[in-house]
Amino acid sequence: MFKRVLFATATLVALGLPSWAQPDLEQGMVSFYQEKFDDAIPLLDKAVRQDPQNTLAMAYLLHSYYRKRDITTIVNKIEQEAVAKGSDPIAQAQLGMAYFLKGLVMPNVMEESLTEFKNAAKDDSKCSLAYTGMGMVYFQKRMMPRAKGYFVRALRINPHDVMALDRLGNILLVDDKKPDEALQLYQRIVEELPTYPDGHYFVGSALYDLKRYEEAVGPLMKCRDLDPKGITQGFDAAALIGDCYMKMNRFAEAITAFEAAKKMKPESQYVQVRLEKARTSKPNS
Numbered sequence: 001m002f003k004r005v006l007f008a009t010a011t012l013v014a015l016g017l018p019s020w021a022q023p024d025l026e027q028g029m030v031s032f033y034q035e036k037f038d039d040a041i042p043l044l045d046k047a048v049r050q051d052p053q054n055t056l057a058m059a060y061l062l063h064s065y066y067r068k069r070d071i072t073t074i075v076n077k078i079e080q081e082a083v084a085k086g087s088d089p090i091a092q093a094q095l096g097m098a099y100f101l102k103g104l105v106m107p108n109v110m111e112e113s114l115t116e117f118k119n120a121a122k123d124d125s126k127c128s129l130a131y132t133g134m135g136m137v138y139f140q141k142r143m144m145p146r147a148k149g150y151f152v153r154a155l156r157i158n159p160h161d162v163m164a165l166d167r168l169g170n171i172l173l174v175d176d177k178k179p180d181e182a183l184q185l186y187q188r189i190v191e192e193l194p195t196y197p198d199g200h201y202f203v204g205s206a207l208y209d210l211k212r213y214e215e216a217v218g219p220l221m222k223c224r225d226l227d228p229k230g231i232t233q234g235f236d237a238a239a240l241i242g243d244c245y246m247k248m249n250r251f252a253e254a255i256t257a258f259e260a261a262k263k264m265k266p267e268s269q270y271v272q273v274r275l276e277k278a279r280t281s282k283p284n285s
Helices: 002-013 023-033 037-050 055-067 071-084 089-105 107-123 128-140 144-157 162-175 179-192 197-209 213-226 234-247 251-264 269-280
Strands: none
Touching: 023 037, 023 055, 037 055, 055 071, 055 089, 055 128, 055 162, 071 089, 089 107, 089 128, 107 128, 128 144, 128 162, 144 162, 162 179, 162 197, 179 197, 197 213, 197 234, 213 234, 234 251, 234 269, 251 269
16 A cells, blocks of 8 residues: 555646635634634634535644643534534544544543544545544654555545645655655645645755755745744744755854744754854855
């Protein structure tokens, strides 16, 4: 099965997928990154109701409650809806997503998440949300071959599943050390959803690994601009901009970049060390 993964990835990239982004999701993401979670939640909830298998909208909705320190409210709500809908596969998969969030805080709940995803897939073999969910669980467990298989299966059903594309790209980039293939997936993500900061970050990260430092700066800046508080990948993007400039011996620009990153996370020892290195470096040294 896994020997066919790269063929499946190439097929997905070649599809020329149309944009699927919803205005409510995009507006919800803007509020999310401004830390206006009470504004983000109704928008993201509407996006989920419009497209119940939109894993990215579901993830942002759950993360908004997490940032509010109110996991119990959303988990209870999804549990009640799942009970009311009986054996509805999508409701089961959404409950699996809720338990996945809870499992990040209470690890023993993670197995309950996996059970709900498996039940959903058993009841409906075309439930892409269930396969992406299983992939997320195994990704969290660092069982990457199994995670990869489920993400590929989800994408065969729903090629527009940004969460599955994102995590599959991460495996290709980080674990398989194939930045060229990861880059194709992340470029597709930012074409479909240009307001998604993490997509831009991983485009830049893949370009960095390919030693295309000049090209990497643009998407990394885009990520930093979309996530100025560093809620998801904004801080990592800000730091990697500095690393790009260091690779190009452009130390004044590296200093500016690391100073911007330090404002986002003053406690970062990595940024402090790199900032000092940039300050003591000389061009062409």
